[in-house]
Amino acid sequence: MPKAKTRYVCQNCGYVSATYLGRCPNCGGWNTLVEEVETATVAVAHRQTAAPTTTSTGDRVRPQHMNTVSVQKETRVKTSLDELNRVLGGGVVPGSLILIGGDPGIGKSTLLLQVSGQLADHGKVLYVSGEESASQIKMRADRLGVGDSGMYLYPETDMPSIQQAIDDMHPDYVVIDSVQTMNVPDMNSAVGSVGQIREVTAELMRIAKTNTITIFIVGHVTKEGAIAGPKILEHMVDTVLYFEGDMHHTFRILRSVKNRFGPTNEIGIFEMHQTGLEEVANPSELFLDERLAGASGSAVVVSMEGTRPILVEIQALMTPTQYGNAKRTSSGIDHNRVSLLIAVLEKRANLMLQNQDAYLKATGGVRLDEPAIDLAIAMAIASSYRDTEIPPTDCFVGEIGLTGEVRRVNRIEDRIKEAAKLGFKRIYVPKNNLQGWTSHAKIEVVGVSSIAEALTRVFN
Incomplete structure (x- = not known):
């Protein structure tokens, strides 16, 4: 027997x-x-690589010429949550491997339990839990209204037992909650280690592809917000979804960061209630619902999240600094972007901001990172610095360069239509975006070429 290393x-x-x-x-x-112990891990890896890949009918996979490959129309199964369907690209693709990550207590298990109850109407669902007993899951399912959905519960962490249950039941959908609790007995490494997660995910991928079973995997996240385990975990799966939100608010955002069957960076917005997650049909109206009339330092931006335009209020508070170095703090907006725009306002708009502490926030708990939010951030900073209100029916779209120019952005038509739908009377956009643009009956579209011009039009 070889000595374990x-x-x-x-x-x-x-x-x-x-x-x-x-x-x-x-x-x-x-x-x-x-x-970790090395000997057993090598044996498991060798054994897995030696097995040939087969199709769902048991035939061995062989090389094919491109012209002989048949393409079938992609079928999707729609759940009752339209927000989830949009994030997935139109619905659940059979045989796909979907990874959902998020902070503890954010609602990952709640979301998947609701989805499992809905998918039980379209096929057989197996819910595998390594963290809760069957009675605990049943109590939560009753509270969510899916206790009588007909899904199968299996509290187990042993991968061979789970694989045997799948072979015996032939389910259409499988939920693994969570991948960090699953265990491959042949490996001597600890549960949740890199080796265990890699082997468990590889086995689940094989099951999904060879049997055309849709598998949802719950993944824990690290303190930095990334999914725990090796980065190869995200490369192996078909779709990676992040469930985001603030523990002190009821709103949750489901964001797609990888999707082989649909667009990335698409978001779905939910609200947590006692009876589970409810989708928010009009997030723009939600984010703007509590705007304070007559307050300075507030500007509205039309931001694109995936294929959806949403209106978000950006707030800024500028106060004289009490120390030698001015403080820059932001929530929901990149800190470096804020520092860059303050420098542009000082140089190109003659605003003395170097002795001002800056506090900025994107309301509603949403995180904005696209370049088109620059103009709204700059206007909110200028509004707070001058203590002058921006008209509440104005909104802004545009990227700002280091020379103070307002640069064009994409999908300007969708942004303008969304602003008009919510009752805004005027929108400031880059002048270059107006080439070939026809006027909109419900909203005034104002083109600006520089940040100085935008400040003059708004505050004079």
């Missing part, structure tokens, strides 16, 4: 070291190397 594997990036290191040389993480 010990190695240390980084739980963030999978780096392997012969000795323990306090800091991973590859990813720079501290205290991320965990001791």
Whole structure:
């Protein structure tokens, strides 16, 4: 019998070291190397790579000429949650592997339990839980109104047992909650380690593709917000969804960061209630519902989240600094973007902001990161600095360059239509976006070429 060898594997990036290191040389993480036994892991990997890939009918996969490959129309199964269907690109694709990550307590299990109850009308659903007992899941399902949906519950963490249950039941949909709790007995590494997660995901992918079973996987996240485990986990699956939100608010955002069957960066917005998650049909109206009339430092931006335009209020508070260096704080907006725009306002618009503390926030708990929000941020800063209100029926779209120019953005027609639908009377857009544009009957479209021109039009 060969002597077992010990190695240390980084739980963030999978780096392997012969000795323990306090800091991973590859990813720079501290205290991320965990001791694992090497011999059993090699045997499992060898055994998996030796097995040939087969189709759902049991035939061995062989090379095919491109012209002989038949293409069938992509079928999708729609759930009762239209927000989820949009994020997935139109519905659930049979045989896909979907990974959902998010902070603890954000509602990942609640979302998947609701979806499982809805999918039970379209096929057989197996809900595998490594964190709760069957009675606990049943109590939560009754509270969510899906207790009588007919899904199957299986509290288990042993992967061979789960695979045997799938072979016996032949379900159409499987939910794994969560992948970090699943265990491959042949591996001597700890549950939740890089090796275990990699082997579990590879086995689930094989099951999904060979049997055309849709599998949902719940993934824990690290303190930095990334899904725990090796990065290859996100490369292996078909779709990666992040469930975001503030624990102090009831709103939740489901964001697609990878999707082989639809657009990326698409979002769906939900509201958490006692009876589960309810979708928000008009998020723009929700984000603007509590605007304070007559307040300075507020500007509305029409931002594109995937294929959907949403209106979000950006708030800024400028106060004289009490110390030598001015403070810059932002929530929901990139800190570096705020610093850059303040510098542009100082240089190109002659606003003395170097002795002003700046506090900026995108309301509603949403995070904005597209370039088109620059103009609204700059106008909110100028409004707070001058203590002058921006007309409540005005909104802004545009990217700002370092020379102070307002640059064109994409999908300007969709943004203008969304603003007009919500009752805004005027929208400021880059002048270059107006080429070939016909006037809109319900809203005045104003083209600006520089930040100085925009400030003059709004405040004079």
